[in-house]
Amino acid sequence: MGGETPRGGGLSRRRFFGTTAAASAGVVLTTAPAPAARAADDDGAVDVAITVNGTAEKLHVDPRVTLLDALRERLGLTGTKKGCDRGQCGACTVHVDGRRVLSCLTLAATADGRKVTTIEGLADGDDLHPVQRAFVECDGFQCGFCTSGQIMSAAALLKEGHAWTDEEIREAMSGNICRCGAYPGIVEAIKTARRAD
Amino acid sequence: MHAFGFAAARTLPEALRLAAPDSAFLAGGTTLVDLMKLDVLTPDRVVDINRLPLRGIRSTRDGLRIGALERMSDVARHPAVHPVIAEALAQSASPQLRTMASIGGNLLQRTRCGYFRDVHTPCNRRQPGSGCPARTGDNRTHAVLGTSDACVATHPSDLAVALVALDASVRLVSHAGERLVRLAAFYRLPGDTPQVENDLRPGELITEVVVPRRPWARHSTYVKVRDRSSYEFALASAAVALDMRGGVIHEARVAAGGVGTVPWRLPAVEAALRGRPPTRASFEEAAASAADGARPLTENAFKVTLLKRTIVRALMSLEGGS
Numbered sequence: 281m282g283g284e285t286p287r288g289g290g291l292s293r294r295r296f297f298g299t300t301a302a303a304s305a306g307v308v309l310t311t312a313p314a315p316a317a318r319a320a321d322d323d324g325a326v327d328v329a330i331t332v333n334g335t336a337e338k339l340h341v342d343p344r345v346t347l348l349d350a351l352r353e354r355l356g357l358t359g360t361k362k363g364c365d366r367g368q369c370g371a372c373t374v375h376v377d378g379r380r381v382l383s384c385l386t387l388a389a390t391a392d393g394r395k396v397t398t399i400e401g402l403a404d405g406d407d408l409h410p411v412q413r414a415f416v417e418c419d420g421f422q423c424g425f426c427t428s429g430q431i432m433s434a435a436a437l438l439k440e441g442h443a444w445t446d447e448e449i450r451e452a453m454s455g456n457i458c459r460c461g462a463y464p465g466i467v468e469a470i471k472t473a474r475r476a477d
Numbered sequence: 478m479h480a481f482g483f484a485a486a487r488t489l490p491e492a493l494r495l496a497a498p499d500s501a502f503l504a505g506g507t508t509l510v511d512l513m514k515l516d517v518l519t520p521d522r523v524v525d526i527n528r529l530p531l532r533g534i535r536s537t538r539d540g541l542r543i544g545a546l547e548r549m550s551d552v553a554r555h556p557a558v559h560p561v562i563a564e565a566l567a568q569s570a571s572p573q574l575r576t577m578a579s580i581g582g583n584l585l586q587r588t589r590c591g592y593f594r595d596v597h598t599p600c601n602r603r604q605p606g607s608g609c610p611a612r613t614g615d616n617r618t619h620a621v622l623g624t625s626d627a628c629v630a631t632h633p634s635d636l637a638v639a640l641v642a643l644d645a646s647v648r649l650v651s652h653a654g655e656r657l658v659r660l661a662a663f664y665r666l667p668g669d670t671p672q673v674e675n676d677l678r679p680g681e682l683i684t685e686v687v688v689p690r691r692p693w694a695r696h697s698t699y700v701k702v703r704d705r706s707s708y709e710f711a712l713a714s715a716a717v718a719l720d721m722r723g724g725v726i727h728e729a730r731v732a733a734g735g736v737g738t739v740p741w742r743l744p745a746v747e748a749a750l751r752g753r754p755p756t757r758a759s760f761e762e763a764a765a766s767a768a769d770g771a772r773p774l775t776e777n778a779f780k781v782t783l784l785k786r787t788i789v790r791a792l793m794s795l796e797g798g799s
Binding site: 324326342343344346366367373379380381382385387389390392433436437450451453455456 | 481511523708
């Protein structure tokens with residue numbers, strides 16, 4: 281991981297398309313140390329210092345850029361998915377300062393000084409998070425597109441310490457839509473992960 | 478999304494100084510960012526107020542005081558909060574949205590009317606004078622109370638319904654000073670000017686919500702009826718609180734959501750409940766007037782009956798044993 285400088289030497293295909301899209305989305309790199317996001321520069325862009333999965337990152341972004349686009353297009357963390365991009369499906373769920381939020385409705389500029397955890401940062405190396413393990417064991421997914429959002433939401437739910445019955449778990453997971461209908465497996469996975477905790 | 482300037486304020490005076498005629502304050506962003514993506518809102522400047530110290534949930538001599546930047550999920554879980562408020566919040570939106578959305582922002586959220594949200598269609602609320610396709614179009618979820626020829630959009634907030642029932646106020650701060658406005662008086666009926674949704678003045682900020690001290694109002698509940706059992710706006714909802722003394726209703730508070738252009742307080746229903754025993758017959762009799770003055774549209778006449786039944790169900794769930 282690249283610390284405070286842009287990551288990676290080689291350009292993977294995904295990375296290439298990622299940075300191309302990033303440029304069109306108005307995200308540019310910065311190498312200079314940046315002050316906290318206070319006001320936009322002359323170019324309208326904002327300096328943002330965030331910690332993503334334990335790594336300090338500095339971004340210089342157009343204020344229109346969402347946290348979702350910054351993660352995917354600028355930092356190459358494509359595990360967080362863009363579903364509806366309107367705050368309705370939950371595919372983009374990440375943790376900001378330990379709380380589950382929708383990264384598509386979060387402007388990257390407002391994440392200055394915050395700690396962000398994405399699906400890429402949930403496991404401890406090769407050791408999966410209990411929720412990840414439980415999703416595999418319980419068939420908590422089919423196509424997988426919503427899965428990173430489901431898992432981030434479920435991991436937060438366990439920390440929130442509520443929702444004990446199946447009905448309560450369904451309610452507490454209602455912000456994560458699964459078009460394949462893997463809901464029974466998802467509920468089972470959350471109960472399994474809770475027992476493992 | 479249209480381009481805008483961004484600034485993050487650290488203090489209240491700084492936030493007020495950064496506000497300009499075409500600026501918008503940003504808290505949770507769940508309304509503002511959504512509507513900016515749809516080009517419904519196009520502020521020149523966005524002022525991030527999340528670092529302002531507008532926090533805290535406190536029971537005081539004046540009543541319950543909730544900082545405007547407290548998040549819906551935190552307020553819903555706080556023991557000092559009345560059940561009707563907690564339940565209204567817990568049934569709103571989704572867990573992620575509740576984690577993000579602020580109390581002040583919740584009260585300022587915009588209608589879910591599909592024509593308001595689609596800039597390719599006319600809408601008197603979004604573009605005064607352009608017309609209202611909802612009157613004859615897709616209006617199943619729209620209002621039946623407080624409507625006008627110009628606008629029939631439903632107010633979407635569950636929290637506002639609970640707060641209006643409890644006579645809550647909002648504290649508003651601007652360069653001109655500070656004022657406390659009753660929430661019921663804060664919202665405006667659409668009339669000929671649906672674009673004016675509330676009494677908020679340019680550059681003014683909600684800093685806190687104050688719920689008057691009234692111990693009996695803890696005997697309260699919120700019932701929400703909707704198309705799905707979760708993550709959906711109300712077709713009809715009822716916020717009720719009862720002061721029971723000696724087996725009769727001494728005082729009552731009733732407000733409805735999902736049916737009005739503003740959170741809809743029902744003083745006639747409250748009056749009809751006073752002095753009555755808490756029986757289904759009393760509740761049905763009192764709720765009979767709930768939809769007085771309703772003007773159903775082509776697809777939402779069901780709300781007239783649904784509203785009355787929702788109120789009865791809420792009252793029964795409070796005093797169901799009787």
